[in-house]
Amino acid sequence: MREVEGGGSPQKEGGSGHDISQFFEVFTRVSKAIHSGENTQEILERIVANIAAIFSAKGCIFWIVDQGKKSIENKISHGFSYRNLAEIDYETLMGIFAHEGGDSVFIEDAINDSRIPNLDKIGKKRVGSIQAFFFDIVRDFRGILAVYFTDRRQFDPAEGKIVRALGEQGAIALQKSLSFDERMLDTLRQMVEGFTLALEAKDEQTHGHSVRVARFARQVAGEMSLTRAQVETTYHGGLLHDIGKIGMNDHIIERLGILNRKEMDIVRQHPIIGARILQPLVFLSDIEPLVRHHHERWDGTGYPDGLKGSDIPLGARILTVCDAFETMLAGRKHFEKMKIEDAVVNLQLGAAKQFDSDIVLKLFTLLEKGQIEGCGTISPSYIQIHKRRLQESVSARSASLFI
Numbered sequence: 582m583r584e585v586e587g588g589g590s591p592q593k594e595g596g597s598g599h600d601i602s603q604f605f606e607v608f609t610r611v612s613k614a615i616h617s618g619e620n621t622q623e624i625l626e627r628i629v630a631n632i633a634a635i636f637s638a639k640g641c642i643f644w645i646v647d648q649g650k651k652s653i654e655n656k657i658s659h660g661f662s663y664r665n666l667a668e669i670d671y672e673t674l675m676g677i678f679a680h681e682g683g684d685s686v687f688i689e690d691a692i693n694d695s696r697i698p699n700l701d702k703i704g705k706k707r708v709g710s711i712q713a714f715f716f717d718i719v720r721d722f723r724g725i726l727a728v729y730f731t732d733r734r735q736f737d738p739a740e741g742k743i744v745r746a747l748g749e750q751g752a753i754a755l756q757k758s759l760s761f762d763e764r765m766l767d768t769l770r771q772m773v774e775g776f777t778l779a780l781e782a783k784d785e786q787t788h789g790h791s792v793r794v795a796r797f798a799r800q801v802a803g804e805m806s807l808t809r810a811q812v813e814t815t816y817h818g819g820l821l822h823d824i825g826k827i828g829m830n831d832h833i834i835e836r837l838g839i840l841n842r843k844e845m846d847i848v849r850q851h852p853i854i855g856a857r858i859l860q861p862l863v864f865l866s867d868i869e870p871l872v873r874h875h876h877e878r879w880d881g882t883g884y885p886d887g888l889k890g891s892d893i894p895l896g897a898r899i900l901t902v903c904d905a906f907e908t909m910l911a912g913r914k915h916f917e918k919m920k921i922e923d924a925v926v927n928l929q930l931g932a933a934k935q936f937d938s939d940i941v942l943k944l945f946t947l948l949e950k951g952q953i954e955g956c957g958t959i960s961p962s963y964i965q966i967h968k969r970r971l972q973e974s975v976s977a978r979s980a981s982l983f984i
């Protein structure tokens with residue numbers, strides 16, 4: 582047996598042949614780390630490294646999967662330096678370890694087992710036996726902890742209990758951090774909404790603008806295979822995108838649209854001021870770039886930094902489209918509110934100039950399905966026409982690149 586952290590005097594458990602005092606040492610340290618709120622990733626790294634060491638295993642991997650989203654959310658591995666099982670995708674992982682009812686799966690002979698695909702790609706040749714254990718975490722999150730041996734080897738019941746106990750600790754650490762994240766998110770949400778109300782109380786014209794932009798943006802982001810956290814960040818970015826106007830002279834805000842050059846320059850500062858307001862708040866750091874860049878344009882002619890195309894953060898590109906869409910529908914002092922059909926035409930015409938075409942397309946798809954709340958209804962066939970025009974202009978542009 583290899584040395585593990587903590588050391589301790591050897592005491593053998595019947596049948597397992599392992600130094601059980603070392604296991605308790607590790608277990609106690611991990612428990613303390615969980616209760617003192619240490620970094621979850623580090624706790625999981627410690628667990629997989631110690632399981633591999635205690636059992637002289639080739640390697641150990643802890644996957645955290647979201648069964649609702651069918652995705653691998655995190656993976657902590659120890660003992661694998663080559664391209665291997667640590668790199669497989671969700672479907673393959675579940676194919677290998679799909680289990681009915683039991684709390685573990687044993688693959689005695691990995692090389693000849695049909696559940697493990699593509700020998701060379703996953704380094705299967707170097708693996709003898711694999712044993713995997715399953716853990717419930719919270720909601721749709723599950724943990725899969727797999728231990729690999731170069732020879733043929735199965736845990737006896739006592740060893741299985743040790744691995745399970747350590748794996749459970751990983752699940753507890755994750756449960757704690759995920760619940761904590763949720764509480765943090767709630768607090769954050771309340772705070773951000775408070776900020777937004779403070780901002781929009783200043784101007785009756787824009788009242789509710791940020792909330793509507795945020796809601797549109799959350800729906801569009803939800804269509805774009807982003808993580809839950811990224812969708813939330815985009816939503817919060819929507820709520821706060823114009824927070825930089827909070828410090829602006831009321832006189833200027835009231836005259837938006839009929840400003841002179843000097844006043845316009847002041848208004849153009851609001852993304853920078855907004856980002857500056859958020860900068861000291863570490864937990865809003867993901868939102869800051871969205872606020873700073875929500876007036877950039879796809880063709881690089883926007884402000885404040887003149888970023889172009891995919892250099893503009895995705896969340897900011899989503900906000901740009903939703904901001905324009907909401908503003909057109911709501912109207913301002915200097916222009917009448919538009920019919921949704923006209924707003925759609927303007928978005929289509931602005932694609933690849935002001936807007937990211939993919940995001941406009943996503944919004945159109947949601948409108949076509951009637952899934953954007955709070956913007957009125959539009960005929961699906963009207964949307965289909967403009968979707969087609971948008972797609973045609975995108976393919977015409979990409980064809981011209983090869984002429």
Ligand SMILES: [Fe+2]
Nearest residue numbers: 822823875876
């Ligand atoms: Fe803005």
Ligand SMILES: [Fe+2]
Nearest residue numbers: 790822823904
């Ligand atoms: Fe805005």
